[in-house]
Amino acid sequence: MTFWSIHIATRLVRLALVLAAVAVLSFALAKSSPVDPVNAYLGADIARAGPEQRALIAARWGLDQPVPAQFFHWLGNMLVGELGYSMTYNAPVIDVIATRFRTSLPLMGLAWLFSGIVGFALGILAGSRPDSWVDRGIRLYAYVLASAPTFWIAILLLTVFSVGLGWTPVCCAGPIGVVPEEVTWLQSLHHLILPLAALSVLGVAQIALHTRAKMVEVMQSDFALYARAQGASRREIAIRHGARNAAIPALTVLFASLGELFGGSILAEQVFAYPGLGRATVEAGIRGDVPLLLALALFFSFFVFTGNAIADIVYRVVDPRMDGKLLR
Amino acid sequence: MSDIVDVETPPTTGIWTTNRAATLGAATLGFILLLGVAVGSLSLGSFGLDADFAARLAAPSPGHWFGTDQMGHDMLARTVHGLAVSLQVGLIAATISVVIAAALALFATTCGRWADALVAFLVDVALGLPHLVLLILISFALGGGTTAVILAVAVTHWPRLTRILRAEILQLRQSDFVLASRRMGKSWAEIGIGHFLPHLWPQLLVGLVLLFPHAILHEAALTFIGFGLEPSNPAIGILLSDSLRFLMAGKWWLGLFPGLSLLAVVLCFDAIGNGLRVLADPRREQS
Numbered sequence: 001m002t003f004w005s006i007h008i009a010t011r012l013v014r015l016a017l018v019l020a021a022v023a024v025l026s027f028a029l030a031k032s033s034p035v036d037p038v039n040a041y042l043g044a045d046i047a048r049a050g051p052e053q054r055a056l057i058a059a060r061w062g063l064d065q066p067v068p069a070q071f072f073h074w075l076g077n078m079l080v081g082e083l084g085y086s087m088t089y090n091a092p093v094i095d096v097i098a099t100r101f102r103t104s105l106p107l108m109g110l111a112w113l114f115s116g117i118v119g120f121a122l123g124i125l126a127g128s129r130p131d132s133w134v135d136r137g138i139r140l141y142a143y144v145l146a147s148a149p150t151f152w153i154a155i156l157l158l159t160v161f162s163v164g165l166g167w168t169p170v171c172c173a174g175p176i177g178v179v180p181e182e183v184t185w186l187q188s189l190h191h192l193i194l195p196l197a198a199l200s201v202l203g204v205a206q207i208a209l210h211t212r213a214k215m216v217e218v219m220q221s222d223f224a225l226y227a228r229a230q231g232a233s234r235r236e237i238a239i240r241h242g243a244r245n246a247a248i249p250a251l252t253v254l255f256a257s258l259g260e261l262f263g264g265s266i267l268a269e270q271v272f273a274y275p276g277l278g279r280a281t282v283e284a285g286i287r288g289d290v291p292l293l294l295a296l297a298l299f300f301s302f303f304v305f306t307g308n309a310i311a312d313i314v315y316r317v318v319d320p321r322m323d324g325k326l327l328r
Numbered sequence: 329m330s331d332i333v334d335v336e337t338p339p340t341t342g343i344w345t346t347n348r349a350a351t352l353g354a355a356t357l358g359f360i361l362l363l364g365v366a367v368g369s370l371s372l373g374s375f376g377l378d379a380d381f382a383a384r385l386a387a388p389s390p391g392h393w394f395g396t397d398q399m400g401h402d403m404l405a406r407t408v409h410g411l412a413v414s415l416q417v418g419l420i421a422a423t424i425s426v427v428i429a430a431a432l433a434l435f436a437t438t439c440g441r442w443a444d445a446l447v448a449f450l451v452d453v454a455l456g457l458p459h460l461v462l463l464i465l466i467s468f469a470l471g472g473g474t475t476a477v478i479l480a481v482a483v484t485h486w487p488r489l490t491r492i493l494r495a496e497i498l499q500l501r502q503s504d505f506v507l508a509s510r511r512m513g514k515s516w517a518e519i520g521i522g523h524f525l526p527h528l529w530p531q532l533l534v535g536l537v538l539l540f541p542h543a544i545l546h547e548a549a550l551t552f553i554g555f556g557l558e559p560s561n562p563a564i565g566i567l568l569s570d571s572l573r574f575l576m577a578g579k580w581w582l583g584l585f586p587g588l589s590l591l592a593v594v595l596c597f598d599a600i601g602n603g604l605r606v607l608a609d610p611r612r613e614q615s
Contacts, residue, residue: 014452017449018449018452018453018456021449021453022453022456022457025453025465026465028469029465029466029468029469030465030468030469032469032470033468033469033470033471034470034471035468035471143595143598144591144595147541147545147591147594147595147598148587148591148594149545149548149549149552149587149590149591150549151548151549151552151553151568152568152583152587152590152591155568155571155572155575155583155587156583156584156587158575159575159580159583159584163575163576163580164580170576258458259455259456259457259458259459260458260459262458262460262461263458263459263460263461263549266458266460266461266553267460267549267552267553270552270553271572281461281464282464282553282554285464285465285467285468285555286554286555288468293464293465293468296461297457297461297462297465300457300458300461301456301457301458301461304455304456304457304458305452305456308455308456
């Protein structure tokens with residue numbers, strides 16, 4: 001038990017350190033940008049603001065202070081939950097992230113689950129009969145789609161299903177002209193299908209490949225041979241022994257792939273104009289909305305690091321061989 | 329952190345009888361592709377960059393294999409130009425990444441425990457941010473443009489390779505000839521340059537070939553969402569984001585062909601890299 005508390009405590013310290021480093025890094029990057037925050041804020045009104053007004057805005061935002069002072073001021077605000085104000089959306093950053101997260105959550109969550117379940121099933125199917133036609137088909141799918149750019153797949157899906165067949169809507173998270181509160185869940189689902197498919201493609205391929213590799217290993221192992229000699233069928237071995245063993249790499253990859261999931265959602269949301277976190281990130285970057293961009297960077301890294309840590313812990317929990325101390 | 333993530337993918341055999349043949353085939357194909365794109369892009373000159381308003385948004389035909397876009401540009405020519413840009417950016421970025429990875433791995437293994445912990449921490453930080461978010465931040469910091477994209481891709485792709493190289497060197501550290509050099513009074517720095525680096529060449533080459541498609545994909549993604557190269561520069565990402573505007577009008581060829589070409593290049597170099605990895609591994613039985 002002490003082992004676990006120490007393990008988790010170390011993880012927490014590392015999480016804090018990584019977050020601090022990400023904060024310093026992102027802040028430094030945002031500060032070194034040639035985009036002038038005052039200009040970015042003024043936008044089209046730039047001609048109407050005199051030098052005095054600009055100085056006033058700069059002073060109001062603390063831009064006249066030295067950079068380290070700005071950093072600590074910002075960090076202090078962050079720690080008390082004061083994330084700043086987003087100029088792009090004209091709302092507090094915390095509200096922007098909260099609304100966008102609610103829109104993105106079904107997309108990312110379902111894509112994540114879907115990748116896990118479908119990928120695992122395909123991997124088991126392919127790995128239980130290596131070099132069969134099923135295996136070749138699944139492998140071909142996985143290799144090709146694991147290399148295809150997510151946004152291109154999204155474009156193809158849009159071309160075929162929205163433009164060609166007209167089955168699915170072209171954009172957004174709800175019908176045009178309907179306020180988000182009045183969109184029914186059926187409509188949301190309808191708008192979710194294509195982004196979900198585009199986002200799941202990569203995850204499914206990765207999980208399938210990793211599961212397959214493990215399955216092939218198990219099916220060639222001595223205990224599989226022994227089970228076969230005892231009269232178990234191929235399918236029984238695949239389910240009893242294969243699936244259990246293959247669950248470890250599948251779970252690990254699933255938790256460790258959160259970073260790619262977020263990256264993919266940025267691209268998928270961009271193509272489908274889906275108003276989620278990914279699109280907010282792009283907008284923040286393009287418009288030079290520094291407070292929002294920084295908050296999003298911290299938000300994402302929190303999840304990715306936690307995912308990586310869970311992947312590590314899952315690995316130890318599911319496979320006791322990973323840690324001698326747990327064998328006692 | 330979780331080294332377990334880098335679970336090996338099986339080598340791409342299949343219809344090929346041996347991995348050697350498959351790798352050789354893929355390498356030849358890759359070389360022809362590179363050469364074709366380079367020669368094509370140079371000899372095309374401004375063909376495909378100049379507008380031809382007589383043939384706007386034409387569907388694929390014998391005259392224009394990939395169709396034409398809203399300005400009457402030939403899409404095949406634009407795709408070749410775009411691939412040339414992508415390959416250039418990918419090659420430079422992947423090379424820088426490999427150099428960073430090698431330097432950090434050597435630093436971590438030859439400069440003591442603190443250096444090792446520092447590098448592990450850097451890897452954690454770099455993997456802690458989703459690639460695309462870090463890419464956006466970096467190209468925002470640098471104000472966009474080709475150099476920004478190259479640098480952004482270069483400084484985001486070293487962590488995985490650094491881990492692999494570090495593990496490789498840690499094994500080398502235990503070998504007799506390294507112990508012997510230590511006893512003869514060589515410093516770790518000398519051993520690092522004199523012994524570790526030469527041993528890493530195959531790994532570095534494989535790493536470069538495997539990073540290359542990743543770099544191209546990330547360049548395309550970054551350009552696609554509008555942070556990368558200038559819109560006048562017909563990179564694949566820009567062709568694809570342009571194609572979105574005409575998607576509703578049913579101009580499917582604008583998106584299909586550039587993406588397909590990109591995918592072909594990526595698959596080809598992935599196959600070369602995976603094949604080389606198996607060939608370069610002396611512990612592995614060659615089929």
